[in-house]
Amino acid sequence: MIENTEEIVLDMTNNVFVGPDAYFKVIIDEFDGTTVKAWHLEDSKGNITLNLADRAKGKHIDLLVNTRCRTVWHFVGRFAPMLVIEQYNQIKTLKTAN
Amino acid sequence: MRKRSAYRLTALTMAACLLLSLSAIAVAAPSDMGAMMKPPASGAAVVADMPGFQNIRYKTFFRERTVNEGLVIRQSRVENGKIIIPKYGLYYTTRTDPAEMFKGEKTVILGKMYTVVDTDARFDVLADVFAQKKKPILFGDGTKALELTDLGLEDNGYEGVKATFKILKPSGNYYGTDFPVSADPKMGDITKGVLKNGTGKKTGSYLPGQGSDWTREFWDRSANTSGQTYIVVESTTAEGAKIKEFGTSATTAVYLSDKDPVELVLGPGETGKVGDYTVKVVALTAETATVELIAKDGAVTQKVLGPFNHETEKYLPTDHVNRAKMLVRSAAGDVQVSLDALRHPFRQGKVALLGYYDVFKLAAGDRLPADPRFTVRPDT
Numbered sequence: 001m002i003e004n005t006e007e008i009v010l011d012m013t014n015n016v017f018v019g020p021d022a023y024f025k026v027i028i029d030e031f032d033g034t035t036v037k038a039w040h041l042e043d044s045k046g047n048i049t050l051n052l053a054d055r056a057k058g059k060h061i062d063l064l065v066n067t068r069c070r071t072v073w074h075f076v077g078r079f080a081p082m083l084v085i086e087q088y089n090q091i092k093t094l095k096t097a098n
Numbered sequence: 099m100r101k102r103s104a105y106r107l108t109a110l111t112m113a114a115c116l117l118l119s120l121s122a123i124a125v126a127a128p129s130d131m132g133a134m135m136k137p138p139a140s141g142a143a144v145v146a147d148m149p150g151f152q153n154i155r156y157k158t159f160f161r162e163r164t165v166n167e168g169l170v171i172r173q174s175r176v177e178n179g180k181i182i183i184p185k186y187g188l189y190y191t192t193r194t195d196p197a198e199m200f201k202g203e204k205t206v207i208l209g210k211m212y213t214v215v216d217t218d219a220r221f222d223v224l225a226d227v228f229a230q231k232k233k234p235i236l237f238g239d240g241t242k243a244l245e246l247t248d249l250g251l252e253d254n255g256y257e258g259v260k261a262t263f264k265i266l267k268p269s270g271n272y273y274g275t276d277f278p279v280s281a282d283p284k285m286g287d288i289t290k291g292v293l294k295n296g297t298g299k300k301t302g303s304y305l306p307g308q309g310s311d312w313t314r315e316f317w318d319r320s321a322n323t324s325g326q327t328y329i330v331v332e333s334t335t336a337e338g339a340k341i342k343e344f345g346t347s348a349t350t351a352v353y354l355s356d357k358d359p360v361e362l363v364l365g366p367g368e369t370g371k372v373g374d375y376t377v378k379v380v381a382l383t384a385e386t387a388t389v390e391l392i393a394k395d396g397a398v399t400q401k402v403l404g405p406f407n408h409e410t411e412k413y414l415p416t417d418h419v420n421r422a423k424m425l426v427r428s429a430a431g432d433v434q435v436s437l438d439a440l441r442h443p444f445r446q447g448k449v450a451l452l453g454y455y456d457v458f459k460l461a462a463g464d465r466l467p468a469d470p471r472f473t474v475r476p477d478t
Binding site: 019041049057066067 | 185
């Protein structure tokens with residue numbers, strides 16, 4: 001494990017946290033002081049995720065990346081049934097929209 | 099039926115150094131625990147995969163393995179107009195099984211592969227403590243805890259009290275194996291040998307009251323194990339469980355190199371190169387190899403590697419004490435040469451050696467050399 005030793009504080013002025021050895025970046029895109037409306041992750045190769053704010057309803061920026069990593073999967077496994085239901089609901093929403 | 103985890107808690111690290119176990123070390127828990135041992139929220143964003151977080155397949159001397167990079171943010175919050183990630187709230191992890199020495203095993207750190215050269219380990223013990231449900235008991239250096247996660251009746255409502263323990267890790271995960279135990283006097287404690295010869299019943303079906311009256315026979319164990327890890331309880335009651343003894347190992351440091359191991363087979367008087375160092379075999383016996391590590395400036399480190407025999411190789415590679423007899427490190431610690439201990443090191447009058455160079459050590463709590471804003475923790 002490689003862990004941050006100091007508290008990380010982000011807002012729209014300081015909206016980027018650069019990870020260890022610049023291996024990734026956590027980027028806050030839209031934050032009104034109460035709700036994180038949009039944020040994303042960028043990897044060292046320049047790939048970026050979609051907006052990650054949805055599941056936390058803007059209340060936090062907890063994150064799990066790469067489900068093939070055992071540590072990550074153990075956490076995801078705790079709420080995997082919720083993900084299935086969320087996915088189903090998203091598909092329904094998309095179908096309705098079309 | 100109880101659901102059993104598919105994951106065995108193997109010896110998470112290597113065998114503990116006997117000297118350590120003889121002189122128990124109590125280390126205070128870190129003063130600011132931050133998000134240590136805490137999980138991410140169930141509403142965490144999930145990125146199933148991302149090119150920059152790799153799953154790397156590689157070959158050891160014996161098999162193929164995969165190492166997977168992961169990233170976790172936990173315990174973050176919005177407070178006073180700011181987004182806060184607490185200390186230890188963000189971690190990169192390459193959750194690998196314990197790397198086994200002498201096997202050419204590797205790990206990945208921030209996209210780069212490193213050969214695992216060696217590890218240091220410690221064995222943590224808790225003795226004579228009372229555990230209450232959901233009140234984790236810190237042990238070792240305070241970055242892990244033993245938790246009584248469940249306290250209830252045995253299966254089928256049998257009025258015996260069963261306790262389930264889990265080990266909470268720095269990552270916020272529990273070890274894959276849990277430890278159900280019961281020392282309730284109503285239980286047949288199989289650790290006392292009560293089922294050693296069965297109950298004497300023959301093949302067939304028995305109604306209540308028949309045979310040895312199976313309706314009053316419930317079995318459990320006052321001790322449970324997984325690899326090196328064990329727990330023994332004295333009592334399990336509605337109030338909690340009295341732990342007689344619990345022990346588990348921890349990796350305290352890992353020695354790494356970004357170079358592949360150098361494989362050498364040398365006879366007496368022959369030399370080979372390991373980085374900038376010359377390795378010379380001075381003498382060989384059936385069980386030992388006297389080797390010299392000669393630095394560029396001519397400084398010599400000499401050691402007799404071995405003895406390598408049935409007794410010393412019996413518990414390799416996990417045996418730290420005998421493992422240390424099989425290797426020599428340069429004074430600067432940047433080079434290590436060992437017997438090729440798992441592949442018949444003494445062959446036709448020569449010795450097979452493994453050399454590692456550009457070796458560096460990462461101990462628990464060290465700052466990451468490439469970025470001192472971060473600390474490293476070999477144990478997950």
